[in-house]
Amino acid sequence: MKIALDAMGGDFAPKNTIEGAVLALREFPKITKLFLVGERPRVEAELSRLGFEDPRVEIVHASQVVEMSDGAVESVRRKKDSSVSRAVDLVKTGQAEALVSAGHTGAAVAATTIKLRTLPGIERPGIASVIPTEGNVFVLIDAGANVDARPIHLLQYAIMGAVYSRHVLGYANPSIGLMSIGDEDVKGSDFTKEVFKLLKASSLNFRGNIEGHDLFENPVEVVLCDGFVGNVVLKTSEAIAHAIFQWLKHELQKSHVRMAGAMLAKGAFKAIKKKTNYEEYGGSPLLGVNGICIIAHGASTPLAVKNAIRVAAESIAQQINPHIVREVRRYHESTPAAQPAPAHT
Amino acid sequence: MKIALDAMGGDFAPKNTIEGAVLALREFPKITKLFLVGERPRVEAELSRLGFEDPRVEIVHASQVVEMSDGAVESVRRKKDSSVSRAVDLVKTGQAEALVSAGHTGAAVAATTIKLRTLPGIERPGIASVIPTEGNVFVLIDAGANVDARPIHLLQYAIMGAVYSRHVLGYANPSIGLMSIGDEDVKGSDFTKEVFKLLKASSLNFRGNIEGHDLFENPVEVVLCDGFVGNVVLKTSEAIAHAIFQWLKHELQKSHVRMAGAMLAKGAFKAIKKKTNYEEYGGSPLLGVNGICIIAHGASTPLAVKNAIRVAAESIAQQINPHIVREVRRYHESTPAAQPAPAHT
Numbered sequence: 059m060k061i062a063l064d065a066m067g068g069d070f071a072p073k074n075t076i077e078g079a080v081l082a083l084r085e086f087p088k089i090t091k092l093f094l095v096g097e098r099p100r101v102e103a104e105l106s107r108l109g110f111e112d113p114r115v116e117i118v119h120a121s122q123v124v125e126m127s128d129g130a131v132e133s134v135r136r137k138k139d140s141s142v143s144r145a146v147d148l149v150k151t152g153q154a155e156a157l158v159s160a161g162h163t164g165a166a167v168a169a170t171t172i173k174l175r176t177l178p179g180i181e182r183p184g185i186a187s188v189i190p191t192e193g194n195v196f197v198l199i200d201a202g203a204n205v206d207a208r209p210i211h212l213l214q215y216a217i218m219g220a221v222y223s224r225h226v227l228g229y230a231n232p233s234i235g236l237m238s239i240g241d242e243d244v245k246g247s248d249f250t251k252e253v254f255k256l257l258k259a260s261s262l263n264f265r266g267n268i269e270g271h272d273l274f275e276n277p278v279e280v281v282l283c284d285g286f287v288g289n290v291v292l293k294t295s296e297a298i299a300h301a302i303f304q305w306l307k308h309e310l311q312k313s314h315v316r317m318a319g320a321m322l323a324k325g326a327f328k329a330i331k332k333k334t335n336y337e338e339y340g341g342s343p344l345l346g347v348n349g350i351c352i353i354a355h356g357a358s359t360p361l362a363v364k365n366a367i368r369v370a371a372e373s374i375a376q377q378i379n380p381h382i383v384r385e386v387r388r389y390h391e392s393t394p395a396a397q398p399a400p401a402h403t
Numbered sequence: 404m405k406i407a408l409d410a411m412g413g414d415f416a417p418k419n420t421i422e423g424a425v426l427a428l429r430e431f432p433k434i435t436k437l438f439l440v441g442e443r444p445r446v447e448a449e450l451s452r453l454g455f456e457d458p459r460v461e462i463v464h465a466s467q468v469v470e471m472s473d474g475a476v477e478s479v480r481r482k483k484d485s486s487v488s489r490a491v492d493l494v495k496t497g498q499a500e501a502l503v504s505a506g507h508t509g510a511a512v513a514a515t516t517i518k519l520r521t522l523p524g525i526e527r528p529g530i531a532s533v534i535p536t537e538g539n540v541f542v543l544i545d546a547g548a549n550v551d552a553r554p555i556h557l558l559q560y561a562i563m564g565a566v567y568s569r570h571v572l573g574y575a576n577p578s579i580g581l582m583s584i585g586d587e588d589v590k591g592s593d594f595t596k597e598v599f600k601l602l603k604a605s606s607l608n609f610r611g612n613i614e615g616h617d618l619f620e621n622p623v624e625v626v627l628c629d630g631f632v633g634n635v636v637l638k639t640s641e642a643i644a645h646a647i648f649q650w651l652k653h654e655l656q657k658s659h660v661r662m663a664g665a666m667l668a669k670g671a672f673k674a675i676k677k678k679t680n681y682e683e684y685g686g687s688p689l690l691g692v693n694g695i696c697i698i699a700h701g702a703s704t705p706l707a708v709k710n711a712i713r714v715a716a717e718s719i720a721q722q723i724n725p726h727i728v729r730e731v732r733r734y735h736e737s738t739p740a741a742q743p744a745p746a747h748t
Contacts, residue, residue, distance in 0.1 A: 127587045164590075192650050202584055205592040239547055239634040242472045245509075247550040247631045270638030274646040283635075286592045289584040290632055291639050293615030298640045301619040302647055302675065305537050309671035316671050322664025326654035330647065 059089050061370050062154035065096035066123045066141040067161020069357050072096055075160065076104035078363020083112050085364065086371055093118050093148055096141040120144040123161075126356075130164030134172055142166050146173045149349045156350035156370040158341060160358040166351065167203045167344060174349040177379060179386035182207065183346035184215045184285065185353050186222050187292060190333050191274050197223050198281045202289030203344060203353075209252035212236075212282055216262055217389055218345040219280035221381045226372075232279035235268035237287060242267065253282070261392050299334045303327075340365025343373055345382065350374060404434050406715050407499035410441035411468045411486035412506020414702050417441055420505065421449035423708020428457050430709065431716055438463050438493055441486040465489040468506075471701075475509030479517055487511050491518045494694045501695035501715040503686060505703040511696065512548045512689060519694040522724060524731035527552065528691035529560045529630065530698050531567050532637060535678050536619050542568055543626045546687060547634030548698075554597035557581075557627055561607055562734055563690040564625035566726045571717075577624035580613035582632060587612065598627070606737050644679045648672075685710025688718055690727065695719060 063079055065072045079092055091114055094101050098119040105115070120141040124133040134143060142161055146169045148154040159166040163185075171183055184200030199219040204211055216234050223232035236253055238246040245267060246254065257264040265278050273281065283291065306327075310320040320327070332338060340362050341354035350373045354366035408424055410417045424437055436459055439446050443464040450460070465486040469478040479488060487506055491514045493499040504511040508530075516528055529545030544564040549556055561579050568577035581598055583591040590612060591599065602609040610623050618626065628636065651672075655665040665672070677683060685707050686699035695718045699711035 126585065127589060129589055164585075192646065192653070205584060206594075237635060239550060239631060239638075240471065240509075244472060244474055249551075250631075270635070270640070270642035271645075273639065273642055274649075275642075286584060286595075287632060287635055290582060290615070290628075290636060293584075294618065294636050295615070295639060295643045297615035297618055297620075298643050299647060300616075301537065302644060302679070304619075305675050305678065306671060308537070309674045310668055312671070316668045319664040319667025319669075320671075323655055323661045323668060324664075326651060326657070326661050326665075329654045330650050333650065334647070 059371050059374050060091040060093070060154045061089060061367060062093040062095055062145040062148040062157040063367065064142045064145045064157065064159035064161050064166070065094045065101050066120070067159040067166070068354070071160065072100050072104050074358055074360050075363050076101060077108065077360035078358065078367065080108055080110045081360055081364035082367035083114060086368065088371060089367070090114060091116060091154070092367070093145070093154055095120050095145040095148070097121065097123070118144055118148065124165040126162055128162065128165065130162070130168040133162065133165040134168045140165070143169045143173070146170055150174055155374045156352065158352045158354060158366045158370050160354035160356060160363060160366065163202055163353055166353060170344060170347045170349065170351045174347045176346050177348050177383050177386070179383065179390065180214050180218070180346040182211045182214070183344045184211070184218065185288070185342050186219060186345050187342040188227070188339055191277050194277060195227060196273070196277055196279050196281055197227065198283070198288055198292065199345065200283065200285040200288050201292050201342060202285045204285040205289070207284035209249065209256055212253045212284065213256040213260065214346065214386065216257060216264070216280065216282055217385050218382050219282065220262060221378055221385050222343070222345060223279045225378050225381055226376055227279070229279045231263055233263045233265045234280040234282060235265050235272060235278035237281055237283040237291070238267035239269065240267060241269055241272065249284070259393060260389060296336060303331065337362040338365060340367070341369045343369065348379070404716050404719050405436040405438070405499045406434060406712060407438040407440055407463070407490040407493040407502040408712065409487045409490045409502065409504035409506050409511070410439045410446050411465070412504040412511070413699070416505065417445050417449050419703055419705050420708050421446060422453065422705035423703065423712065425453055425455045426705055426709035427712035428459060431713060433716060434712070435459060436461060436499070437712070438490070438499055440465050440490040440493070442466065442468070463489055463493065469510040471507055473507065473510065475507070475513040478507065478510040479513045485510070488514045488518070491515055494696070495519055500719045501697065503697045503699060503711045503715050505699035505701060505708060505711065508547055508698055511698060515689060515692045515694065515696045519692045521691050522693050522728050522731070524728065524735065525559050525563070525691040527556045527559070528689045529556070529563065530687050531564060531690050532687040533572070533684055536622050539622060540572060541618070541622055541624050541626055542572065543628070543633055543637065544690065545628065545630040545633050546637050547630045548689060549630040550634070552629035554594065554601055557598045557629065558601045558605065559691065559731065561602060561609070561625065561627055562730050563727050564627065565607060566723055566730050567688070567690060568624045570723050570726055571721055572624070574624045576608055578608045578610045579625040579627060580610050580617060580623035582626055582628040582636070583612035584614065585612060586614055586617070594629070604738060605734060641681060648676065682707040683710060685712070686714045688714065693724070
């Protein structure tokens with residue numbers, strides 16, 4: 059498997075990206091080529107600092123880096139030699155089968171969409187994030203690729219989320235919930251009410267509106283929302299989980315008795331922390347582009363980068379894009395009212 | 404103080420509302436009148452079940468109840484004798500100084516807006532929810548009153564949130580953060596970019612875009628978002644906190660050693676649970692209406708209802724509406740570009 063890593067993308071790049079790359083190469087022999095895309099001197103310096111040499115590594119020089127303050131589409135137009143754009147080019151030319159970026163999400167989405175195009179019938183790609191519940195997982199789509207979505211985009215996300223849930227997560231008949239305010243059909247914003255109608259008219263396994271409590275008490279397999287809401291929900295959830303553990307830690311340190319109790323119970327804390335730790339998930343696929351792109355957390359640690367590369371390798375093995383194309387076609391054939399979406403827009 | 408309680412509003416009404424009312428009357432002698440608005444026979448049955456008699460109680464009969472499946476504005480037009488509408492009428496006629504409802508949020512917002520009108524310069528009311536961090540609190544506005552907001556509404560929420568933070572929570576110069584994706588100025592949806600411009604041009608203490616992690620690590624005093632995002636964030640956060648405690652409980656029950664540890668550390672768990680328990684906060688003021696309306700959680704327990712009544716009593720004492728009116732006027736005077744908002748729309 060041949061994977062391109064945006065070595066300069068992320069809050070702690072290239073240090074964490076290169077360390078993650080080294081971990082991945084050590085752990086995954088099925089990777090036959092890992093392109094490290096970025097400023098050659100800095101990438102080389104990190105590799106030599108780590109004393110790492112591997113014939114599977116190929117450095118691809120890119121002289122520019124997309125900064126967090128850059129606009130998404132502008133970054134593709136103006137920084138033609140950015141690490142993320144060059145990583146996408148490697149996928150476009152077939153030298154790599156997938157790319158991984160922990161950098162500016164908007165830039166990765168724009169570069170991928172512009173250079174690889176979307177799949178037939180898909181207008182906008184969406185990030186599919188896998189979220190753990192106590193006994194299961196669900197996929198939240200869109201986690202932040204498309205912040206000004208139209209209702210039809212969410213219908214396409216529903217199709218892609220269901221394909222992902224079925225083919226990757228193994229749910230035979232994934233149910234779909236629309237993140238809204240109030241569980242009742244009549245509730246929601248003007249936007250979600252439009253999405254509700256589209257889903258209701260489709261043959262998808264649509265369960266209706268869902269709210270926060272449904273995520274864990276009455277879970278669906280696919281949670282739908284626009285990229286703005288999805289990103290805010292995801293980041294706030296992460297922050298809440300982190301804050302609760304911090305408070306608990308401080309409370310536990312307030313007395314010797316509590317500290318002793320915490321020692322005895324530490325296995326329980328570790329189990330939960332592992333479950334809620336994004337580093338274990340690594341990265342989320344950007345579904346709907348004609349290629350494989352894994353979006354990793356901006357603050358990715360080396361462990362998170364390693365796992366994002368693992369997700370890329372798994373995605374290469376899974377090849378769900380043909381399933382997405384087939385399901386979108388099936389939607390258009392089975393829903394007479396549906397306007398065929400223009401391909402590759 | 405004279406307060407009207409929508410006795411039929413909430414998932415567990417009238418049982419929990421009446422039990423909460425009884426708790427409030429026992430605890431707060433400054434309440435001189437509590438109107439219990441709802442179906443008289445059911446309210447009387449609850450009171451006699453509890454064996455409670457108090458001359459401060461006055462039952463106001465309302466023959467209808469707004470159901471969760473009713474539309475918000477339609478509920479006001481079609482169910483003229485609903486408990487929430489009758490409770491608003493008591494405030495309108497001056498018989499009550501505030502109302503409390505744990506029922507259909509949209510219906511309470513619509514009834515209050517239509518009957519009491521908004522304050523001069525405010526186009527839409529917003530729900531101000533107080534959220535705890537480890538050492539402080541912040542106010543999130545709008546938590547769900549206005550799900551199809553326009554940018555100017557968020558500017559008005561910023562003014563109201565700052566007034567609330569200053570006069571009720573005691574922050575001298577509250578800073579305001581706009582919930583967005585990415586901390587950088589250029590990031591966000593088309594909607595938040597418009598709001599950003601309005602805030603930047605104002606004399607408000609605007610800190611810029613914020614994300615989930617900022618809420619706890621780098622907190623502002625006022626968190627701004629539209630009612631859809633605010634409601635989803637709030638409910639998801641509640642669900643995450645609840646889920647984490649559930650998982651932890653199950654993990655702690657997996658061995659005798661862990662259970663012994665949990666016993667020793669139980670003070671720490673209790674402290675956190677108390678901090679994250681919405682029942683302690685009770686209810687959130689609907690800011691921007693010409694009157695006082697407290698919105699309680701739909702699943703309110705008797706304790707939550709009692710605390711919502713406490714918040715109503717505090718709001719009567721605080722009287723922040725004149726401050727809001729003054730600050731909105733000051734905004735229009737100090738911001739030449741600002742179009743004076745139409746009063747009472």
